């Protein structure tokens with residue numbers, strides 16, 4: 001049996017829906033007082049390792065507002081930690097690795113992920129959640145470029161210099177590293193689906209640091225590897241990137257149902273770039289600027305209406321922000337936004 005509310009799944013499959021589904025990246029997070037209360041200042045990886053806590057945090061935003069999806073509370077570095085990369089996540093900063101990946105020898109630090117052994121807590125959280133939820137649970141993983149950036153830089157980076165330096169160096173192990181990361185993410189995704197996840201999202205948050213030509217040459221091959229190896233899974237897949245407007249068509253793959261876009265490009269234009277020449281449809285997720293949610297409600301409302309009007313009621317639209325909810329966001333704004341999307345798009 002599927003979830004009671006299958007609006008998200010239908011939209012991801014570009015089927016007609018009664019209302020446009022809406023969820024938010026980072027909907028479980030620091031903008032919620034109940035999240036801050038529960039987490040305190042422990043490393044988020046502690047919370048992720050406790051299935052009960054991960055379940056509770058995943059459910060928190062759903063108790064406040066009728067979101068059309070839950071997203072598992074975890075992090076993109078979790079499978080890397082599972083195979084032995086000793087990341088910690090610093091509050092306000094992000095993942096830090098003291099002993100970063102720099103040379104071909106570091107490839108020896110990779111081994112295949114054994115999800116039931118390396119990530120039992122994630123799979124247990126997925127099983128508990130899908131038993132309880134009335135909306136689909138989205139499982140996720142990081143894309144090779146974004147994961148590589150954390151591994152190679154050893155910390156969050158704005159420019160990703162070391163990562164690009166390795167990528168551009170013809171004698172570096174870049175392609176082997178990207179393939180190892182594609183395999184890691186593919187097994188993490190498969191395990192989440194086996195445990196009950198009903199949709200998947202692959203996050204390539206930092207791919208926008210690349211030109212179209214470099215994305216095509218250095219990143220797309222590992223994305224094809226990743227998506228081809230999960231193509232047999234019977235769940236819809238979202239491929240999300242930030243700053244990727246210049247190479248949206250390169251983000252399409254046979255196994256990708258919906259491309260997630262940031263706020264830099266209006267949805268109608270994103271859609272026409274994506275459909276350009278292929279003839280096959282694709283859905284879109286997005287794309288309200290998360291910083292707009294810090295503005296007074298009439299501004300949020302006007303901008304949300306602009307997103308909906310650019311989507312034009314097309315099948316295959318999933319409403320979301322263009323990136324994650326900012327910690328300064330007033331939860332009441334997101335509550336009103338969910339209501340606005342549902343009311344405005346009633347078919």
Ligand code: CP3
Pocket residue numbers: 024025026027028029030039044071072073074075076077089090091092093094095140146156203205324
């Ligand atoms: O609600 C959800 O979206 C589900 C949970 C989720 C988290 N991380 C929890 C988290 C998801 C889907 C992620 C993915 C993730 N992690 C990405 C891709 C999505 C994106 O935002 O681009 C990236 C780049 C990371 C790496 C990472 N982890 C960063 C940059 C940070 C932020 C550091 C900070 O404190 O601002 C984290 C930590 C993190 N992961 C938080 C959450 C809720 C916030 C830290 C905290 O609660 O202390």
